[in-house]
Structure formats: C-alpha cells, structure tokens
Amino acid sequence: MPQLPTLLIQVVVILLVARLVGWIFRRIHQPQVIGEMAAGILLGPSLLGWVSPAISSALFPIESLGFLNSLSQVGLLFFMFLVGMELDGRRLLERRHTAVLTSHVSIIFPFLLGTLAALYLYPRLSDERVKFVHFALFLGAAMSVTAFPVLARILTERRLLGGEVGAVAVACAAVGDVTAWCLLAAVVVLVRAYDSLAPLWLTVFGSAAYIAAMLLVIRRVLIGLQRMYEKRSAITQDLMALILLLVFGSAWVTEQLGIHALFGAFLIGVIMPKEAGFKRALSGKLEDLTVVLFLPLFFAFTGLRTRIGLVHGGDMWFYCALIIAVAIVGKFGGAALAARLTGMSWREAGAIGILMNTRGLIELVILNIGLEIGVISPAVFAMMVLMALVTTVMTAPLLDLIYPPRLRRRDVSDSGAARAA
C-alpha cells in the first residue's frame, strides 16, 4: 500500500482542521492551542469516526498510524526541548520563597487528592494487570501538572508577564514542571521496572549518573556552542546539526535507561545556555515547525486514541466528573492557598490558582505516556483528556472574572514602579 500519499493527505487534513478550529477558538478569546487540541479529538473516533466511519477509516487506516505516531513523537522531542529551554533558573531564584512553596503545594495537593480518588477509582476503572501503587502514583502525577507553555501564552496575551502575579505564576509553573516531570519519571521507572527484566537499581543509578554527566560535562559543551554562535552571530547549519544530535542522543539515552525519550529532550533544553540572543535564534529555528506542523499531528494522534464513546452511562460520566473536580479542587485550591499564605491578596492568590490549573498539552503528553505503559485504560485516558480540555478552557474566562483587566494593569504598573525605584 502506498504509505506516503496517505501520510501526506493526513498531514494536509490535520493542518487544515487544526488551523480552522484554532482560529475559531481565538475568536472566542481562547488560546489557539486549545482549538488545536479540540481539532485532534474532532478527527478521531469521538466525532469523525462516529459520524462517518467510512471516511475515518479511509483517512486514518490503522496500518498508517505508526507513521503518524513516529512523526508526532519527533515533533514532541522538539517541543519538550523548547519547553526545557524556556525554564530559566535565574527567574526562579528571584522568587524562590513564593515559587517553591506555592508550586510544591500546588503539586502535592492535587497529587494527594489524585491518590485518594484512586482508592475509589481503581476497583472501578482498572484491572489486575495494573498495581494500585502505579495507578495511584500516575493519577496523582497527572493531576498535578501545569502546562507551562500554555500558561506563558495566556500571560503574554493578557499582558500579565510584567506583573507580580505573572512572575510568580511563571516561576511556580517552572518549578512545578521540573517536579512533575521528576515524579512522572519515577512512575515510569517503577512501572517499567515491574514489567521488564532490567533491575530498578540500574535505571535509578543510570539516570542519576546521566543527569550528573549532563550538568557537569554536557553543560560546558553547550556553553561552547553558545560561544560559536556569538562568533558568527548566527546559528550555522553545522551548529544546528550538533544541537539536534545532542537532543536526539539525549532522548535515546533516557529511553534506553527506561525513563522516556521525552525526558532526555527536556533535560537538554533545561541545561541549554539561556543567553537571550542565542535562545531566541535557536527557538526561532525550531518553534514554527514544531508549533505549526508537529504539535497538530500529536493532537490528531492523541484524538485518534481518544474514544469519548467509552465514557458512557451514568457511572462512567460520574467518574469523569469526579476526575475533573479532583483536578480543579487540588490544583486551584492548593496553589491559591499557598499564594495567600505567602502574602498575596485573595484575588491575586485566586489568579495564581486559576493559572496553575491550566493543564493543556503537557497533560496530553503525560496521558499518552500513561496509555503507552499500560497504567491507564482507554476509558480513563478519554476521561483525563476531557479533564485537560476543561481545565485549560476555563482558565481565560475565570481569570478575567477573578482578576479583571483593571487589577492586572495596576499590578503591572506597580511592579514597574517598584523595579524603577
């Protein structure tokens, strides 16, 4: 069967639908990325496959999905590298007290509620293949995620980045991202160690040795790459090739270690030099292709795996509502409470809670990992995809309600005046 024409048609249809739904979402004051996530679900069995099974199976034959998956996984490696590059340690240090407490509370609260929910959901939505500990830890980790890239986009669009709330939210999301990925890595290691012959100690010590090598050795190599950029004032093709080699090499090592290829790409992004010109030039080379082409492919692949039809009947919708409620109460409640206790007003703390509750596509990345390693079933996957959509869609309107534009403007001007003084 000619695979290339099928793949090309798939890419064309996915891009068209993603741009169209993204545009519609922009018109209703939602970030484009949420529309693209929704577009993926529309192309899957939940809508297209339900309305027209013939078109769906002609457009996305099962044997072609491997190619689409491989392409979207390569795109995800780029995306996680870019997410890692956005994390700036200096920014975190400026607000370490608020950021560390708020982000850790906003992780542990939903994590605790997620594991408590697992006590109820495990006998109802899992089976004997999956250990309770794995199910509960994964549910906790998936509940505690914040979508750093979507959050940054919302803050930019709402002109909040210059204010106290925006700065604290970005710092919290950054700390939260690193912590949540570490938690998820631990869950993946536990699940894979249980199933594989590779001993757990090998994965743990191998990962620790690899992270140490990245921080002590590879980081210096990367500083050398930045100097090469400064000499030429441009990222040459040779330099780009070296960086891509490092991204793919790091992803390969973490995959071999039994964590996941995405961690390797993320890690190399985290230790990349954060000099503004170098970062901008490198992001400029990768971002458009990743955001415009690869991410919609990933959303489409996720949508093809999402069978909302599995959530049917009163019981299943109740479990779905419970998952969404636990996710919102844990993340919003935890972050808002901690922000309030560190001295912010109730409105500012509420805004922090709403922003941290944004899960976006990072949640989808994590859910796909959970489905791949078999710790969640397709029904739980569908419920949690709905949770990711609901928590992301609610962010912008709730933020406007709790932290209206006049307060945002005052926050930004007060912060600017404080910096000037």
Next chain:
Amino acid sequence: MKPILLYLFLVGVPVLAVSEVLRAGQRLRPPVFVEGTWMIERDAGAEASCSDDVISSDSTVLTISQSGPHLVLTLNGRNRTTLEGEIHDAKITAVTAGFASLSSPDSQGAAVPEIQLNATVERTSGSDRLLGALVFNPCPSITATPFSAKRQTTGPLQER
C-alpha cells in the same frame, strides 16, 4: 522560621498522607483482566440453533475491551454482535447492545436479537479459558449454546 514550618505543614503532611493512601490501597482487589482476543469454540455436541449467525460452527473471534469491571464484547461470527456487560470475581454477564449483518449490510436497523452471555474465567497454568453459554431469547429450537474460548492475545496495552 515561619516559612519552614509552613512548608513542613503544607507539603510534609500531605506527603505522609500520600504514603498512607498508597499503603491503604494495597488491600483493594481490582477486577480480573479479560481484555483481548479470544477464540470461541462451540461445544462439539451443541445442536444447530439460533446461534449459527452469531458463532460459526468452526471458530469465532471474541474481542473484549475492558474498563474496570465494564466490558464490551464483540463476536465476529457470520454477523457482528456487540454485547455489553460486567465482570465480577471471575463471572462475566453481558447482553446484546448492537448487531450488524456482515453478509447483508442492508440489515442495519433490523431488530436486534436478544442474546445473553454468561461465562466464567478459568485460570490454568499458561493459559486462560472462558467457559459459558449464549442464551437466545426467543429461540424456538434451543435456548442455550454452551461454548469455550481460549485467549489468543491480550489487549493492546499489554503488547509492549
């Protein structure tokens, strides 16, 4: 001092609570795993009956998808029959949810035959088996067709 106490209270206490929850959850018993593909064999002595369109005389593939105790079973015999049901302990009960004639696609929308599946999972070393019967209602000739099924593959999640 205050931030440290606050951190210990807001982060340390929930961490302890998580470890307690994980310990408490060890006692939970999840449903038996039956997801995957099973090959149905009609019992040799079974008479020709209303089951002929549902399970062929040679062998029929039964596909089970599972979410906790909730099951969707698809019988790919002469016709494709979908049943929905549940598993409790090792006992499966399911009833018809959909029916499509593979030989004559025009039959979509025709009355769905009422079929009930009752089966038990038997664990032997190395392989799982389903032993049970399909009950047809109404059926003038015979009401129950006994069958056994052998697991062929587990669900897609296990194939890693």
